[in-house]
Amino acid sequence: MELPVATAEHVVKEFVSGFGIAVPRGATARSAEDVAVAAGGLTPPLVVKAYGPGLVHKSEAGAVRLGLGSPVKAARAAAEIRAALTGSGVTVEGYLVEEQAPPGVEVIVGAVRDPSFGPVLLVGLGGVWTEVLRDTALRLCPITEDDARRMLAELRGAALLDGFRGSPAVDRDALVKLLLAVGGPGGVVESLGEGFTEFELNPVICTPEGAVAVDARLLGPADVTPRECAEPLSQNFDLLFAPRGVAVVGASTKRPNFGNMFLGFYRAAGHTGLVAVHPTADEIDGVPCVPSLEGADVDYALVAVPAERCPDVVREARGIPFVQVMSGGFRETGAAGLEDELLAAAHDAGVRLLGPNCMGVYSPAGGQTFIGGRPGRPGRIALISQSGGLAGEVIKVGEHRGLAFSKVATVGNSADVGPAELLRYFAADDDTSVIGLYLEDPRDGRALFDALRAVSKPVVALVGGRSAQGHRAAASHTGAMVGDARVWEALAMQAVLPLVTAQDDLIGALDLLDLHAGREVPVSPDVLVVGPSGGASVLAADALDRAGLRLAPLPGVDLGLPVGAVPGNPLEIPVGPRGKPDLVGQVVTAIQREADRPYPDVITHVNVQSFFTFGDSADPLLAYARGVGELQRELTGTRVILVLRNAEYAPAGVEDELRAIARAAGVPTYRSVEAAATAVAVAKVRDQRRRA
Ligand code: ADP
Ligand code: MG
Numbered sequence: 001m002e003l004p005v006a007t008a009e010h011v012v013k014e015f016v017s018g019f020g021i022a023v024p025r026g027a028t029a030r031s032a033e034d035v036a037v038a039a040g041g042l043t044p045p046l047v048v049k050a051y052g053p054g055l056v057h058k059s060e061a062g063a064v065r066l067g068l069g070s071p072v073k074a075a076r077a078a079a080e081i082r083a084a085l086t087g088s089g090v091t092v093e094g095y096l097v098e099e100q101a102p103p104g105v106e107v108i109v110g111a112v113r114d115p116s117f118g119p120v121l122l123v124g125l126g127g128v129w130t131e132v133l134r135d136t137a138l139r140l141c142p143i144t145e146d147d148a149r150r151m152l153a154e155l156r157g158a159a160l161l162d163g164f165r166g167s168p169a170v171d172r173d174a175l176v177k178l179l180l181a182v183g184g185p186g187g188v189v190e191s192l193g194e195g196f197t198e199f200e201l202n203p204v205i206c207t208p209e210g211a212v213a214v215d216a217r218l219l220g221p222a223d224v225t226p227r228e229c230a231e232p233l234s235q236n237f238d239l240l241f242a243p244r245g246v247a248v249v250g251a252s253t254k255r256p257n258f259g260n261m262f263l264g265f266y267r268a269a270g271h272t273g274l275v276a277v278h279p280t281a282d283e284i285d286g287v288p289c290v291p292s293l294e295g296a297d298v299d300y301a302l303v304a305v306p307a308e309r310c311p312d313v314v315r316e317a318r319g320i321p322f323v324q325v326m327s328g329g330f331r332e333t334g335a336a337g338l339e340d341e342l343l344a345a346a347h348d349a350g351v352r353l354l355g356p357n358c359m360g361v362y363s364p365a366g367g368q369t370f371i372g373g374r375p376g377r378p379g380r381i382a383l384i385s386q387s388g389g390l391a392g393e394v395i396k397v398g399e400h401r402g403l404a405f406s407k408v409a410t411v412g413n414s415a416d417v418g419p420a421e422l423l424r425y426f427a428a429d430d431d432t433s434v435i436g437l438y439l440e441d442p443r444d445g446r447a448l449f450d451a452l453r454a455v456s457k458p459v460v461a462l463v464g465g466r467s468a469q470g471h472r473a474a475a476s477h478t479g480a481m482v483g484d485a486r487v488w489e490a491l492a493m494q495a496v497l498p499l500v501t502a503q504d505d506l507i508g509a510l511d512l513l514d515l516h517a518g519r520e521v522p523v524s525p526d527v528l529v530v531g532p533s534g535g536a537s538v539l540a541a542d543a544l545d546r547a548g549l550r551l552a553p554l555p556g557v558d559l560g561l562p563v564g565a566v567p568g569n570p571l572e573i574p575v576g577p578r579g580k581p582d583l584v585g586q587v588v589t590a591i592q593r594e595a596d597r598p599y600p601d602v603i604t605h606v607n608v609q610s611f612f613t614f615g616d617s618a619d620p621l622l623a624y625a626r627g628v629g630e631l632q633r634e635l636t637g638t639r640v641i642l643v644l645r646n647a648e649y650a651p652a653g654v655e656d657e658l659r660a661i662a663r664a665a666g667v668p669t670y671r672s673v674e675a676a677a678t679a680v681a682v683a684k685v686r687d688q689r690r691r692a
Contacts, residue, residue: 005220008051009058010096012216016201019181019188022174022212026098032078035097039071045100046074047214050081052093056217061090066100101214104207105160105170109182110200111141111189112479114487116445119190121183122481125157127203131477133157138490140449141183142190147494148179161206170206178204178211196220198479237417237425240322240354241407242366245273245298247320249313250305250327251284258304258326262360262370263287269369273298293317300368302326302360307338310356311345318349325356331413332357343415358412359388362395362405365431370410371395379404380517381510382426384419385438386411387464390503394436398507402663403514406431413443420447427455434513436506437461452495458513458686460498462506463488498685500678508675509682511668516639516683521600523687525550527680528591529570529673530584531605536645537570540605540673547677549601549684555594561587575606577615581623585631592635600687601680602635604628605643605673608650618654625658629665639683642669643676 007015013023024047027038039046050063058064062084065077078095085092106127114120117140124136137151152158152172163169182188182201189199197220201213246266251259259276263285266274275296278289290296293316300322303313307329317323323346330339339356346353354361360370365378371392376399385391388410395408407429409422419442426432435457442448452459466485492499500506527549529540541551551569559567562583566572573587584604592598611621625642632640642662647655648671659669670676 006053006056007218007220008093008096009049009216010051012218013213015218016181016188016213016216019191021178021181021188021201022210023216024098024101024212024214026096028094028096029078030094032075032082032095034075035078035095036071036075038095039074039097042071042097042099044069044071046071047098047100048074048077048081049096049098050078050085050090050092050094051096052091054090055092056219058215061085061088063090063092068100071097098214101205101212102207104205106203106205107175107211108136108200108202108477109179109204109213110198110202110477110479111183111196112198113196114140114445116442117449117487117491118446119183120487120490121151121179121189123151123155123179124481125155125160127205130202131481134481136481136486138486139183140487140490140494142185142187143179143183145176145180145184148176148184150493151179152176168208171208171210174211175204175206178213192218192220200477202477235421235425237322237409237422239299240352240361240409241363241368243273243299243322243368245275245296245300246271246367247275247277247290247293247296247298247301248287249277249293249301249303251276251278251287253278253281253284259302260285261372262302262304262326265369265372266367268373269367269375271367271369277301293320296320300324300361307335307356311338311341314342314345314351314353315349317346317351320351322354323351324354324358324360325412326358326360327355328357330356330415339413339415346416353416354409355412356415359391359410361410362391362408364405366407368407377404378431379406379514380431380433381405381436381514382429382432382434383408383436383438383510384411384422384426385409386414386419386440386442387438388412390438393503394438394507398510401507401511401669402659403507403511418442418444418447420444420451423448423451423455423459427451427457433457433517434510435459436510438464438506440464449491449495452491452497458517458683460500460506460509460513460682461492462500462503496685496689498682500682505675505678508668508670508679512639512641512679512683513686515663515666515668519637519639520690521637521639521687522597523690524552524597524600525684526552526597526599527601527603527677528552528554528588528599529603529605530573530588531570531603531643531645532573532575532607532610534566534572536605536607536673537566537568537572540570540603543672543674543677547674547681549677549681552597552599554591555596557594559587559590559594575624577611577617577620579620579624581620581627582630583627584624585627585634588631588640589634592638599638601639601641601683602631603641603643603673603676603680604631605645605676607645608655609646612649612651618651618657621650621654622657622661625661628667629661632665632667639680640667641676641680642667643673644669644671645673647671 029038046068119141126133137154364375564574
């Protein structure tokens, strides 16, 4: 069936009924007078609606009449609608007369096309009230039956479906079937393909007898500019992260610029095989020059020349596997045409393009850098970032705390190499065990979703720009309710992907995932919290609650708790300058031994300030940290976490020393219980995935 833009309701209904979706029996008439005849075979009560271009929200325009007792009354109602619409600017093309479905619970089922993730399915309660209630659940299409059932369970008003205050339970299976018929494999959304922007059944009336779509709306075709999906030329990024030679294009002999800065970075990193490209100079900043990329025997070229010149430079890069365009001034400033030209140049030259508008690549083992100074020690954390600046901060601050990275890629505008492809590479990379993502607007969202579902290594994502919602021009309720934040939440649920909301939490989560990577702990939301102070314990409980973690009660046996302990979870124990450094170890070991279900995670916290108020040496605090380290060595099947509350109170250097002691034992440290709880919550999402 050929479906035009803003399709008439009866045409959409006929189309969806082909997918097994129940719609009211009905007929159409071109004029109000013909409605009586058209309604001949229908059983009252009847409904009459006008249709025509521009009639999107019919009842608002006065184009819907309900509860009509006979075909003649239906015809009269149609005439009244016509009279009401006269002069309103709306052209009535005809009338739909149909049987009125019995009342029930009204739900909305809709789909929109997200610009990067493709079709998204929405279900919500409330029929006409949905936008007010905003009680909706989302999934990326295609959905599974499990997704459909979970979507319904997620609704705050789900109890309405099960019968409320004497009303009978609706046929949930019929609604699940309808959701699958819309958003499942081979469903309405899939068969519409590119041919829609918004699709909506609102309302679907649910009763114990079934689910009937009494209204259907289809807007399209989609305004999608399909991305050119040329087959990737190379999936192997080994040389990107360990190039045997690097050429820098754009460094100046007179006025130091970004190119000169990068020459400096590579020299500081001790890179051998560095050349600068310059038409006349023999050397720049002590680096030998070649006149063009054509004469450079390198695996990687960094281009930092004005945007208009970049396509030409890239054309000269034939034979070089990877070219990074650092320059900005492309799609991000509205110059999409220039970016297309750049991509075409890269394709012509057979090179893979990183950027434009990106900082580059960092890999301590492979001599790649963009951060200045000496690279850190090689580690096992990989990062893909759509912001170069943020990636630099995560590396610098992370390394300061003791984290170590395998490979970091900033992708900028991702004209060619994008997050999805890099994620697939890191998923198989022997040097990487944990992957972090910073994303704003992944242009290959669909591929990223698929890659996220396929990767078995732990991944944590920080997504920026999620609050910038409502920019989507929407003609349907569904369209208005699918904000970016909701799409990401749906994706996170379907891909079992933990999301964090701050840069510091990304670092904290990566640290915990990396340090505890090898530990297989029981899959449960349980956490034990141990430390001094009543107030801190109460606040810790609140913080864990917010993070969705559970403070399971202590085992109900004699644990031989020390004097001054207040039993419970959080467990309050005296920790201070005069306390026993191994106290926390003894207590926690006893608890884990006695517990029927040992705690997967133990957060130990300490008030650093008290050690320097009631004492004057760091030694007891260092001894305490060593005690926590011992505890971790003892409990190999438990993730131990150390929180140094009020660490800023310690004399200079002490916090770093504490961190180093904990890290040596595999224990990550945080400055607040909130930060620790966020990282633990990320690990718990990861655990769930391991089980699945
Ligand atoms: P609108 O374009 O305003 O969304 P609808 O076709 O959804 O128009 O009709 C408005 C309301 O009338 C619906 O929300 C529903 O409550 C009711 N309605 C419409 N058609 C039927 C029908 N066949 N049976 C029962 N109720 C109906
Ligand atoms: Mg409607």
